[in-house]
Amino acid sequence: MIRFCLFLFLGLGICTTLTAQSDSLAYARYFRVRQGLPHFFSRLKAGQPVRIAYLGGSITEAGGGWRDQSVDWFRQQYPKATVSQIAAGIGGTGSDLGVFRLQSQVLDQHPDLVFVEFAVNDNGKKPEQIHRAMEGIVRKIRKNNSHTDICFVYTLTGDMAPILREGRLPVSAASMEQIAEHYGIPTVHLGLRVVALAGEGKLIFKGKKEDYPDKIVFSPDNVHPYAETGHKFYTEALADAMKVLAQKDAGKSRRLPKPYRKDNWENARMIPATELVREGNWQVLTPETDPVAKQLRSRFPVVLKASEPGAALVIRYKGAVCGLYDVIGPGCGQYTVTAEGSPDTLIPRFDGFATYYRSHYFFFPESSGKGTRTLRLQVAAQGPDKTAILSTRGAKMDDPARFRENACYAGYLLVVGKLVK
Template identity: 55%
Template sequence: MTKILSFSVLLTIMLGTPMLSKAQSDTLLVPAKECSVRGGLPYFFAKVKAGQAVKIAYLGGSITEAAGGWREQSLAWFRQQYPKASIEQVSAAIGGTGSDLGVFRLKEQVLNFQPDLVFVEFAVNDDGKNPEQISVAMEGIVRQIWQANPHTDICFVYTLTAGMAPTLAKGYFPRSASTMEKIANYYAIPSIHLGLEVVRLAEKGELVFSGKLDEFPGKLVFSADNVHPYPQTGHRLYTEALARAFKVLETAGTKRKKQLKEPLFANNWGRAQMISAKQSTRSAGWLEITPTTDSVARKLSNRFAFLLKATTPGARIQVRFRGTHFGVYDVMGPGCGQFRVVIDGQETKLYPRFDRFCTYYRSNYFLLPALPDGVHTVELYVDAQKLDKAAILKQRNVTIIDPKPYEPQDCYAGQFLVIGEILDN
């Protein structure tokens, strides 16, 4: 008789990684739990139970952004559970982005709408990132929220990929979620893992992680790609997990202190902000583009209220700022080239704005290395070097059929990512 391997063992063999991989070993993994109550969500429950108007903000990546996914399903569940309350959502999820961008866009895209509850979902997109970077970004998110309003409740939400399943099946959170749990513990923030039931069903042979919905009769198919759940299966399981956790949170009756504790990390990103690229000195060659004048601006109008574009090599943007970090929220796509960045007149580094996924235009971002706290000048030049886009796309076995869309080497700039403040040039 053929021996049937458990899902976790089988997936470990397929992925070629040990159950607790080397990538996980530099951070102590914490035991996996579907819901940790901690300080609870006292202010949110007080308002919805009283039938008051509340706003729920969803800050995350593509799993949270997905139409028909757990965000929309959970919103419908909240409205059903609390019919007397007027419940609105603030959708602040952007695909392919992690906490290192979320902390910068938090004020503009979440806090300006005065939410009562903020879900923070970055465990998947932060997977593989340095634990310290995750920590300072996540703590920055927490401190910004409570500095704006100590009555705003926060809940960390963790999702998963098939690659995380072996660690979860062994009873531990993967590295990114384990790192976030330390922040959650310190600030008494409740956390919910939406995927533990997914892993349990996979272990029982009742769920497969990837495939078409009709390929596996009698089984649930979680996703098409091991990451992004189908609304009717994976996202439904996520929503059911959230509903179970909220039943626990509602009856817990815990409260948290209003006072903001001393920071866990002195270098946390609590001062992070996103500033329009309008606040820069620009050479000739940089033009503002709008949805009525440019197809890229039109496609990304939900990302950028203001967008600059340059097509001429050597076109320059200059920014002076006081602080420790600087970055650019911009565009990557078929017609993009690369930035040459000069820091304080000395360091030069290239930031390509084209990668193996650039068969379409999408918003993206990059951060410069940390700088000593002080005044700095950053110059962004459109680099003259042409990227070998065909070779880059071949990394995904993609062949360029029509070379024309790939010929430009343009650069874009929408927002600056600053820990500190922009200064006059």
């Protein structure tokens, strides 16, 4: 009954009293059909092979979660079709990295449908940042293959519950709705049933399941759902929306409209760091030769490393946006970044969570995009104060030897534009 009522209330339009379509996009709906997913469901119904890509953050990356569960659901509903998945979720990343890794990690594998999940990790960013990256994702997919269907899905954190309970979307999802409306992309909010259950006192967002035997516990940390509760609700919400979307006719031929923003990131490129000019001693690490590279092999097939102060990467590019996809961890130091016309800046590659190695990324201050810009990334002589940084989270060095090195890593250059030799 809860799911049925929520479907009626949210799926059929809580915002029907609003007169302006631009205003209504800020209000939460269970799903919006728009142009649907006609090509994907046409193949499913015909029993043809389909590939579903899941582009998102840690909620999508989680094994046994809504990604795996939804693939199982499609297989059960369409047993004659062969359903496979492209797992492209990376924890701690938003649409601003997703648009760069889209080509190699998703499009090169020829998906029939791409689910895009970044509402949690993008929350707190400015709407224009979200617009540029999400529109870049859409335009890249459509230009690669106009028959590839797209669906935005929104997950949540416990902190988002109050605004959702009021029937409004957080800034991230509301910004994504504007892009979805412009391109006719269906959207599904996976967490509205969760909010409803929490409002009824039947669910709590954070805790250990054994501590609340009479409640549904959504997650251990307010963010990452338990597979059998939070992720299950996400999958059920998606399944309900898919049943409706499956009935949507193909309609007119799909055309790519004019951009929502002219400065969108459809020209985002991810270039191997090995193509950059190197000064000093840089090691080329592979999963076969280095333990850090092995740990991050799903992120980088090859990674550069320099630990001697003064070793540098020189980047010459044309474009307004440039960044680096790299590594943060116990043995990482910091970059000194030099750009013409700007003072040198330090970019630490160590933070309060750096008790283990993980992929990370950062962007340089944007330029006008006119002419060629040169950046020099040099391994700084002075390392960050690791003890002080860890103490901000109450963490300590378990083994000082693991933290002694102050190296810098580089996996890919991120550029909206092109690299200049």
